[in-house]
Amino acid sequence: MLGIELGLWIVYPVLLTNGEYTSLFGYALVLSVPLTIGYILWRDCLGALSTVLRDRTARRFGGGVALTVAIFFMFAAGFLSFVPEEGVNAPETATVAVLPTLFPLVTWPTVEWFFPTIPFVGMLSIGVLIVIGMLGGLIGLNAAMVARLWISGEQTELTESTAGTAAFVGANACSCCGPIVGQFIILIAGSSAAAPVYWLFVDLASPAGTLFLVTSIALLTASLLHTVGTIADSPICTIDERLSASGVRAD
Template identity: 45%
Template sequence: MAQDRFRVRASGDYTQSRSTRFVGATGKLAVLLVVLLQIPVVTAHGEAESTALSQSHGLAAIFVGLALVGGAVALKRTERITPTTALYAAFAGLAVVTIGAMVFDGLAPDASYSASTMPIPRSWYPPMALLTGVGIAVVSFVVGWLKWPGRPRYTSLGILIGLWVAYPTLIPGPASTTNPLGYVIVLATPVLLGYIVWKDAQDGIRVALHDATARRFGIGVGFLLAMYFSALSGYLTFFPSEGSPHHTIVSIETVQYQLVQWPTLEVFLPQVPFFVAVSIGSVVLVGSLSTLVGLNAALIAYQWRSERVAIAGTTEGTAGTSAIVGSCACGCCGPIVAQVVVLVAGPSIAAPLYWVFVDSKSPFTMLFLVASIGLFTGGLVYATKQASDFGAPVTSSPAAVNDG
């Protein structure tokens, strides 16, 4: 095999060395994050305590991380490094991207926009949400009936996504934050997702997770994504805003997260500084997203390391990976685009993006979230099927995976 020339150790020693490197690299990245947090920063409201760390540094870290990931993929495809080495390099790049995104978002100024900059009047939002949600449900029913008559779970997922979008209009006003239907929609989501993955992707996932490197890569990527989405939603930050208290706070508050209200544990440690909020709703949504992406990442890692798929340049090796990366990129990169536009083009040009994709009243905000869940799930099922169709050993013994 092409990887044989990279085997300079016995199999057991090689695996142990890679595991040690993974732990060491993760530890170094954690130390880097702690060091960055000790640097005086520009506050989120724009009053500088120091110019040592700014949004530009976060953006630079994002580009450096993306370059690391791209370089790892390119070197792996040309067989200059082993697939395993490429995975560790790619994970390091993703970690740098995550840190950069958290810095970039944490130091973003609190932009305020007047109603005159709204591209769509807010009075249009309820009918748009209702039409969009009902449309998604109807299309899901028709497509599921015609294309997957034996898999009603796909139709159910489409209808559930439609309910996510239409719910604020179906149950208008303050009553929507405590209505039982909202809780059913939220809690049913991970159950249905788990059922779909179990029915349609369990064989490939089970074998992929038996590979230690693929399993570590999937867990690591899932953890990074959980941090990323928590930071973007304001439930995790290392950059407290101006006027934050100077004493430790641990409290339980009732906070609305997406559709309904949840008892939320809030912890603020000004000495770090560090703020985190955890609720059942945030755990369900962030956990679902990070788990789906982590499983996608584990499948990519296993495909890279498998004998049939690790050959650079083959269609078989890139079809499943492209499906996964494409869906994950759409779901993960979108939330930060508006802030990049603010930095590059100015708030006036970014205002329409804010009102459409960031404003909590906009139906497109919810549509983006649930569409990401659908993309991640579809990408996982599709990639597993493609790998199986191409003959990749996703349902064979893990012993078929190369050590390198």
């Protein structure tokens, strides 16, 4: 089901919009993906996640990684910035407005702000928070799993479980490195050649950006499912379960 939803996420802008970006199907599709991921985690990962999150070190490490990645992603994707774009219509005073923005898939009421004295500009919507929450949450849970394996001394399985996270980093490398690549292209071929590259690799509404996004979600979910087997078979996990059953705190 998750694979079908992610596939529809890719083809929706091309086949299903008919120029309309306020379709109820688009909103339902965006909301269904995190619900499906939540169901998968509840069905197949609840026991292992409960064991891992009882460990204070793993819990704090996963939460810190999730928060760091979410903030980094928001700055890399342009949702937050301390370098506002200059233009003829750029406001000269502090401005907060609600405007419709196309991401993800459909238009969402978006709170946009600009504080020129800092300077600080940003935009947030329910759709953006859903995407950031999915990526940050999945990365944080994977990081907590890795931390738990490291603490328990499962070095072999640690290497295997890290492969899924590394695949995610590779899939999103273009989104983070796009601005740097654009600067090189400006130096070599001029600004007119850099604009399409920026749109293709950095703009999450582009076909490549959408493909990177859904691929990252799939890889992170698969990595988490793969690591669950390792955590479930870990000797430390078995000891934790016995301690919990006897009424002793596992952490």
